[in-house]
Amino acid sequence: MTDSTKTLCPYCGVGCGLEVSPPAALGKATNRDSQGTPIWKVRGDKSHPSSQGMVCVKGATISEPLTKNRLRYPMVRDSLNEEFRRVSWEEALEKIADRIQTVRLSQGADAICMYGSGQFQTEDYYVAQKLMKGCLGTNNFDANSRLCMSSAVSGYVQSFGSDGPPCCYEDLDLTDCAFLIGTNTAECHPIVFNRLHKHCKQDRNAKMVVVDPRRTPTAEAADLHLAIRPGTDIDLLNGIAHLLMRWGYVDTQFIDDCTANFPAFAEVIQHYTPEVVARKCDIQIDDLETAARYWGESQRVLSLWSMGVNQSSEGTAKVRSIINLHLMTGQIGKPGAGPFSLTGQPNAMGGREA
Numbered sequence: 001m002t003d004s005t006k007t008l009c010p011y012c013g014v015g016c017g018l019e020v021s022p023p024a025a026l027g028k029a030t031n032r033d034s035q036g037t038p039i040w041k042v043r044g045d046k047s048h049p050s051s052q053g054m055v056c057v058k059g060a061t062i063s064e065p066l067t068k069n070r071l072r073y074p075m076v077r078d079s080l081n082e083e084f085r086r087v088s089w090e091e092a093l094e095k096i097a098d099r100i101q102t103v104r105l106s107q108g109a110d111a112i113c114m115y116g117s118g119q120f121q122t123e124d125y126y127v128a129q130k131l132m133k134g135c136l137g138t139n140n141f142d143a144n145s146r147l148c149m150s151s152a153v154s155g156y157v158q159s160f161g162s163d164g165p166p167c168c169y170e171d172l173d174l175t176d177c178a179f180l181i182g183t184n185t186a187e188c189h190p191i192v193f194n195r196l197h198k199h200c201k202q203d204r205n206a207k208m209v210v211v212d213p214r215r216t217p218t219a220e221a222a223d224l225h226l227a228i229r230p231g232t233d234i235d236l237l238n239g240i241a242h243l244l245m246r247w248g249y250v251d252t253q254f255i256d257d258c259t260a261n262f263p264a265f266a267e268v269i270q271h272y273t274p275e276v277v278a279r280k281c282d283i284q285i286d287d288l289e290t291a292a293r294y295w296g297e298s299q300r301v302l303s304l305w306s307m308g309v310n311q312s313s314e315g316t317a318k319v320r321s322i323i324n325l326h327l328m329t330g331q332i333g334k335p336g337a338g339p340f341s342l343t344g345q346p347n348a349m350g351g352r353e354a
């Protein structure tokens with residue numbers, strides 16, 4: 001018997017497992033903050049598969065807002081000029097149902113929509129869809145996660161015919177070469193980064209390459225930081241592909257068995273010589289060659305990216321360029337390797353699939 005409840009941190013795409021327990025429990029000292037106010041206690045859930053008991057400062061302090069000025073009951077106002085007033089849950093729900101019914105009867109079900117987020121759990125999505133589609137009769141339900149990672153979705157679909165990232169968190173512990181592009185993982189997905197960084201420190205042969213115009217905390221931890229000119233990601237990726245091709249780091253068996261139109265791709269990348277790419281990206285040829293060598297010499301390459309790629313111009317083409325590197329070298333479909341889009345919210349995939 002335990003007085004704690006298992007739940008998830010809702011803040012970022014890692015979705016760390018948490019155990020929370022109330023401020024006071026019989027026979028135990030009351031949990032208090034530094035001002036002496038009783039607060040809920042939060043710790044990492046050691047049995048959680050992705051976070052393994054780790055939490056970052058955001059998750060560890062998640063209970064603090066509970067004691068602050070939060071909305072704890074429904075409040076309504078009939079016009080924007082009025083002050084909010086507290087109402088009962090019955091009154092609030094009745095108002096919502098009445099309003100929906102009025103719109104449905106006067107303008108039709110398609111005049112109603114619901115917009116969710118990647119913080120919904122899959123079960124929440126399911127119930128929301130039931131309400132919108134089964135009960136009200138409209139398909140107008142979507143979640144912000146579709147927009148958030150739509151470039152990754154389109155890139156995966158165009159390359160693979162399916163939008164699921166073909167990787168998992170265990171790959172972080174197994175990779176020889178982590179290639180991070182358009183992602184400040186250390187600050188935006190801290191527990192993913194901690195896990196990867198720990199692995200790279202333990203395995204001295206594992207390399208971390210970070211592609212980012214800024215010198216972020218993620219870049220600080222890299223073996224190689226490529227501070228490319230903003231917007232030249234595809235030049236860089238095709239430049240690496242050019243060198244991999246030139247140096248013979250291609251998996252011809254995988255290309256024959258699992259890809260299509262490789263000659264057309266080879267024709268494109270032959271124009272991305274190191275001289276051209278270094279000039280366009282504003283990086284040293286040596287650094288470009290080092291990145292290509294790390295990729296080519298590794299047994300298991302894991303690329304990681306997030307909104308620096310997904311929410312940029314030509315985002316889908318950038319995703320496909322990353323995936324092309326994996327396909328030409330057969331760095332996919334095995335432990336520690338693959339193209340891994342890091343989502344911004346813990347249940348981004350669920351939002352699109354429910």
Ligand code: SF4
Pocket residue numbers: 009010011012013014015016051054055056057058059060189190191192
């Ligand atoms: S890494 Fe993300 S999900 Fe995990 S505790 Fe920090 S903010 Fe929450």
